[in-house]
Amino acid sequence: MDLKSSHISPVLTDPVPVNKSRLGMNSSLAPYNSQQDSSLSPGKASRSGSRKSMGGVDDVRSNGWLDAMMASSPPRKKGLKGSSAQVASIDDDTEDYYLWMLEYPSALDSFEKITNLAKDKKIAMFLDYDGTLSPIVDDPDRAFMSESMRRIVRNLAKYLPTAIISGRSRDKVFDLVKLTELYYAGSHGMDIIGPVSETLSKNHPNYVKSTDHQGKETTLFQPAREFLPIIDEVFRTLIEITKDIEGAKVENHKFCVSVHYRNVEENHWTTIGQRVHDILKDYPRLRSTHGRKVLEIRPVIDWNKGRAVEFLLESLGLTDRNDVLPIYIGDDKTDEDAFKVLRESHRGCGILVSSVRKESNAFYSLRDPNEVKKFLQLLVKWKRQQERRHGKK
Numbered sequence: 001m002d003l004k005s006s007h008i009s010p011v012l013t014d015p016v017p018v019n020k021s022r023l024g025m026n027s028s029l030a031p032y033n034s035q036q037d038s039s040l041s042p043g044k045a046s047r048s049g050s051r052k053s054m055g056g057v058d059d060v061r062s063n064g065w066l067d068a069m070m071a072s073s074p075p076r077k078k079g080l081k082g083s084s085a086q087v088a089s090i091d092d093d094t095e096d097y098y099l100w101m102l103e104y105p106s107a108l109d110s111f112e113k114i115t116n117l118a119k120d121k122k123i124a125m126f127l128d129y130d131g132t133l134s135p136i137v138d139d140p141d142r143a144f145m146s147e148s149m150r151r152i153v154r155n156l157a158k159y160l161p162t163a164i165i166s167g168r169s170r171d172k173v174f175d176l177v178k179l180t181e182l183y184y185a186g187s188h189g190m191d192i193i194g195p196v197s198e199t200l201s202k203n204h205p206n207y208v209k210s211t212d213h214q215g216k217e218t219t220l221f222q223p224a225r226e227f228l229p230i231i232d233e234v235f236r237t238l239i240e241i242t243k244d245i246e247g248a249k250v251e252n253h254k255f256c257v258s259v260h261y262r263n264v265e266e267n268h269w270t271t272i273g274q275r276v277h278d279i280l281k282d283y284p285r286l287r288s289t290h291g292r293k294v295l296e297i298r299p300v301i302d303w304n305k306g307r308a309v310e311f312l313l314e315s316l317g318l319t320d321r322n323d324v325l326p327i328y329i330g331d332d333k334t335d336e337d338a339f340k341v342l343r344e345s346h347r348g349c350g351i352l353v354s355s356v357r358k359e360s361n362a363f364y365s366l367r368d369p370n371e372v373k374k375f376l377q378l379l380v381k382w383k384r385q386q387e388r389r390h391g392k393k
């Protein structure tokens with residue numbers, strides 16, 4: 001992979017004529033504005049040059065934000081509210097779900113098919129965190145993975161290169177996973193700690209030698225470094241503008257910011273959405289994407305979980321090889337970028353974790369983290385058997 005080419009470098013997207021945003025285009029899709037005052041810090045627009053609300057047209061109710069916010073997570077199971085540790089998703093045991101599974105078959109039922117694909121290949125495993133390794137809960141600070149899940153992931157990493165790719169900051173996700181034998185990509189892939197790769201290090205300015213939690217030599221890749229001050233600034237602003245909204249929570253994930261509304265009364269979702277939307281008019285080089293009851297504010301760079309998968313495969317020396325099968329398991333919209341990369345490059349497979357029907361670029365599905373655990377457990381068992389068969393310990 002040539003890091004000098006635009007294929008891998010996180011090039012900012014091209015500017016689009018201003019009138020597009022005036023036509024009510026969702027600002028989460030609105031591009032970097034080359035007209036911005038270059039004397040400002042990265043991402044910040046001058047007030048006079050900022051995109052203002054266009055008399056109701058540029059309003060979260062009419063531009064699709066509110067719909068996306070409403071649709072961003074399975075509805076709650078009745079009676080779940082209260083405990084912060086309770087799982088907040090529902091099982092949609094309808095006929096519809098089973099019909100949907102014809103298109104996205106269960107990875108458990110298809111296990112043999114998957115391992116047939118993996119025969120004589122090296123699997124590279126990529127795992128999302130929230131909603132995949134840990135259940136979705138009301139309090140993001142209490143989204144713990146179970147000890148049994150941790151044990152299985154640790155075992156898996158003995159046999160396969162395994163990476164966690166999360167929207168959380170790398171440090172936060174490491175604190176939750178606590179496994180030194182994995183690779184980590186935080187901030188939706190904008191903060192990667194991976195193996196040393198001579199080819200990559202020669203070609204990329206954002207690639208620096210580092211040491212991991214065990215003091216082992218690794219490399220750090222942070223394609224959005226220049227955005228650190230602006231992310232900090234927008235984080236503080238978002239805290240300020242949401243402080244009167246009960247239940248709102250803002251998290252700083254170093255290269256991106258999360259604004260949670262899971263615990264906000266539904267009749268205040270428009271307010272929270274509108275305020276975030278309006279603030280982003282001052283930051284044309286930042287955009288928002290929709291996660292599970294969360295708005296994620298991130299730099300407008302051509303980098304996402306899909307690019308992180310490509311990057312890690314390259315760092316592991318596993319790219320452009322027919323004997324590699326990457327598997328990515330994730331539950332969220334941001335994981336779709338990774339599913340898409342695997343689907344479009346005709347290698348590996350995406351597994352969507354969902355208990356409700358969703359359009360996806362994944363090939364298979366698993367209902368919830370419990371099924372993820374069963375799948376990973378089967379994989380460990382299968383790898384063990386394979387190694388025994390091939391005479392390894």
Ligand SMILES: O=P(O)(O)OC[C@H]1O[C@H](O[C@H]2O[C@H](CO)[C@@H](O)[C@H](O)[C@H]2O)[C@H](O)[C@@H](O)[C@@H]1O
Nearest residue numbers: 129130136137138140143166167258262292294
């Ligand atoms: O890429 P991920 O590892 O899946 O991270 C995406 C977001 O996950 C967290 O929020 C989600 O999980 C919370 C805990 O279960 C839940 O309360 C919240 O509603 C979900 O959106 C994390 O807190 C976010 O910052 C991440 O962006």
